[in-house]
Amino acid sequence: DGGITQSPKYLFRKEGQNVTLSCEQNLNHDAMYWYRQDPGQGLRLIYYSQIVNDFQKGDIAEGYSVSREKKESFPLTVTSAQKNPTAFYLCASGQGNSPLHFGNGTRLTVT
Amino acid sequence: GQSLEQPSEVTAVEGAIVQINCTYQTSGFYGLSWYQQHDGGAPTFLSYNGLDGLEETGRFSSFLSRSDSYGYLLLQELQMKDSASYFCAAGGAGSYQLTFGKGTKLSVIP
Numbered sequence: 158d159g160g161i162t163q164s165p166k167y168l169f170r171k172e173g174q175n176v177t178l179s180c181e182q183n184l185n186h187d188a189m190y191w192y193r194q195d196p197g198q199g200l201r202l203i204y205y206s207q208i209v210n211d212f213q214k215g216d217i218a219e220g221y222s223v224s225r226e227k228k229e230s231f232p233l234t235v236t237s238a239q240k241n242p243t244a245f246y247l248c249a250s251g252q253g254n255s256p257l258h259f260g261n262g263t264r265l266t267v268t
Numbered sequence: 269g270q271s272l273e274q275p276s277e278v279t280a281v282e283g284a285i286v287q288i289n290c291t292y293q294t295s296g297f298y299g300l301s302w303y304q305q306h307d308g309g310a311p312t313f314l315s316y317n318g319l320d321g322l323e324e325t326g327r328f329s330s331f332l333s334r335s336d337s338y339g340y341l342l343l344q345e346l347q348m349k350d351s352a353s354y355f356c357a358a359g360g361a362g363s364y365q366l367t368f369g370k371g372t373k374l375s376v377i378p
Binding site: 192197198199200201202245247254256257258259260261262264 | 272311366370371
């Protein structure tokens, strides 16, 4: 079945450490996205990529980095520069104006 | 940019009808989408309005009025499994321009 896989589901890190969240899709979608969700909040766009080897900053890109070396993969690195990294991170993919398909998310806790 | 306003919480009785409103302020608006998210889960697409009027998909309907910068999601014959958060999202050309509202938490009670 086609879909988006995010791993791990839960992630714990110490403050000051970089951490990379995985996102893989087999939907053959050109575009991929990373959103952050905080309790009681909507989804805020961190980064997006429309094609391989290209990506754009979203609304809250500071403290994050991404890469898009393969169409299927769009990993997100949460760096130590991100002041409030504890959140629920959602990866999505899409094609043109079609609806977004989301992964099941990674809940990151930084202490 | 875009900003969307929707109620934070709504409670309704099983079997009833509930309407979740969404107002938006946008530039370059192309359409309004609705997503459902159960606690801790992935948002899933429910409905999209690119034109004014009503779109119906089973128990769910969505409405858009561009002149009023307003839309709503209508859920009929509510079931307990409909308890979830519902997000409106305003889109420009291409999915990457989707901006989400803060979500409405719907609680369905017996």
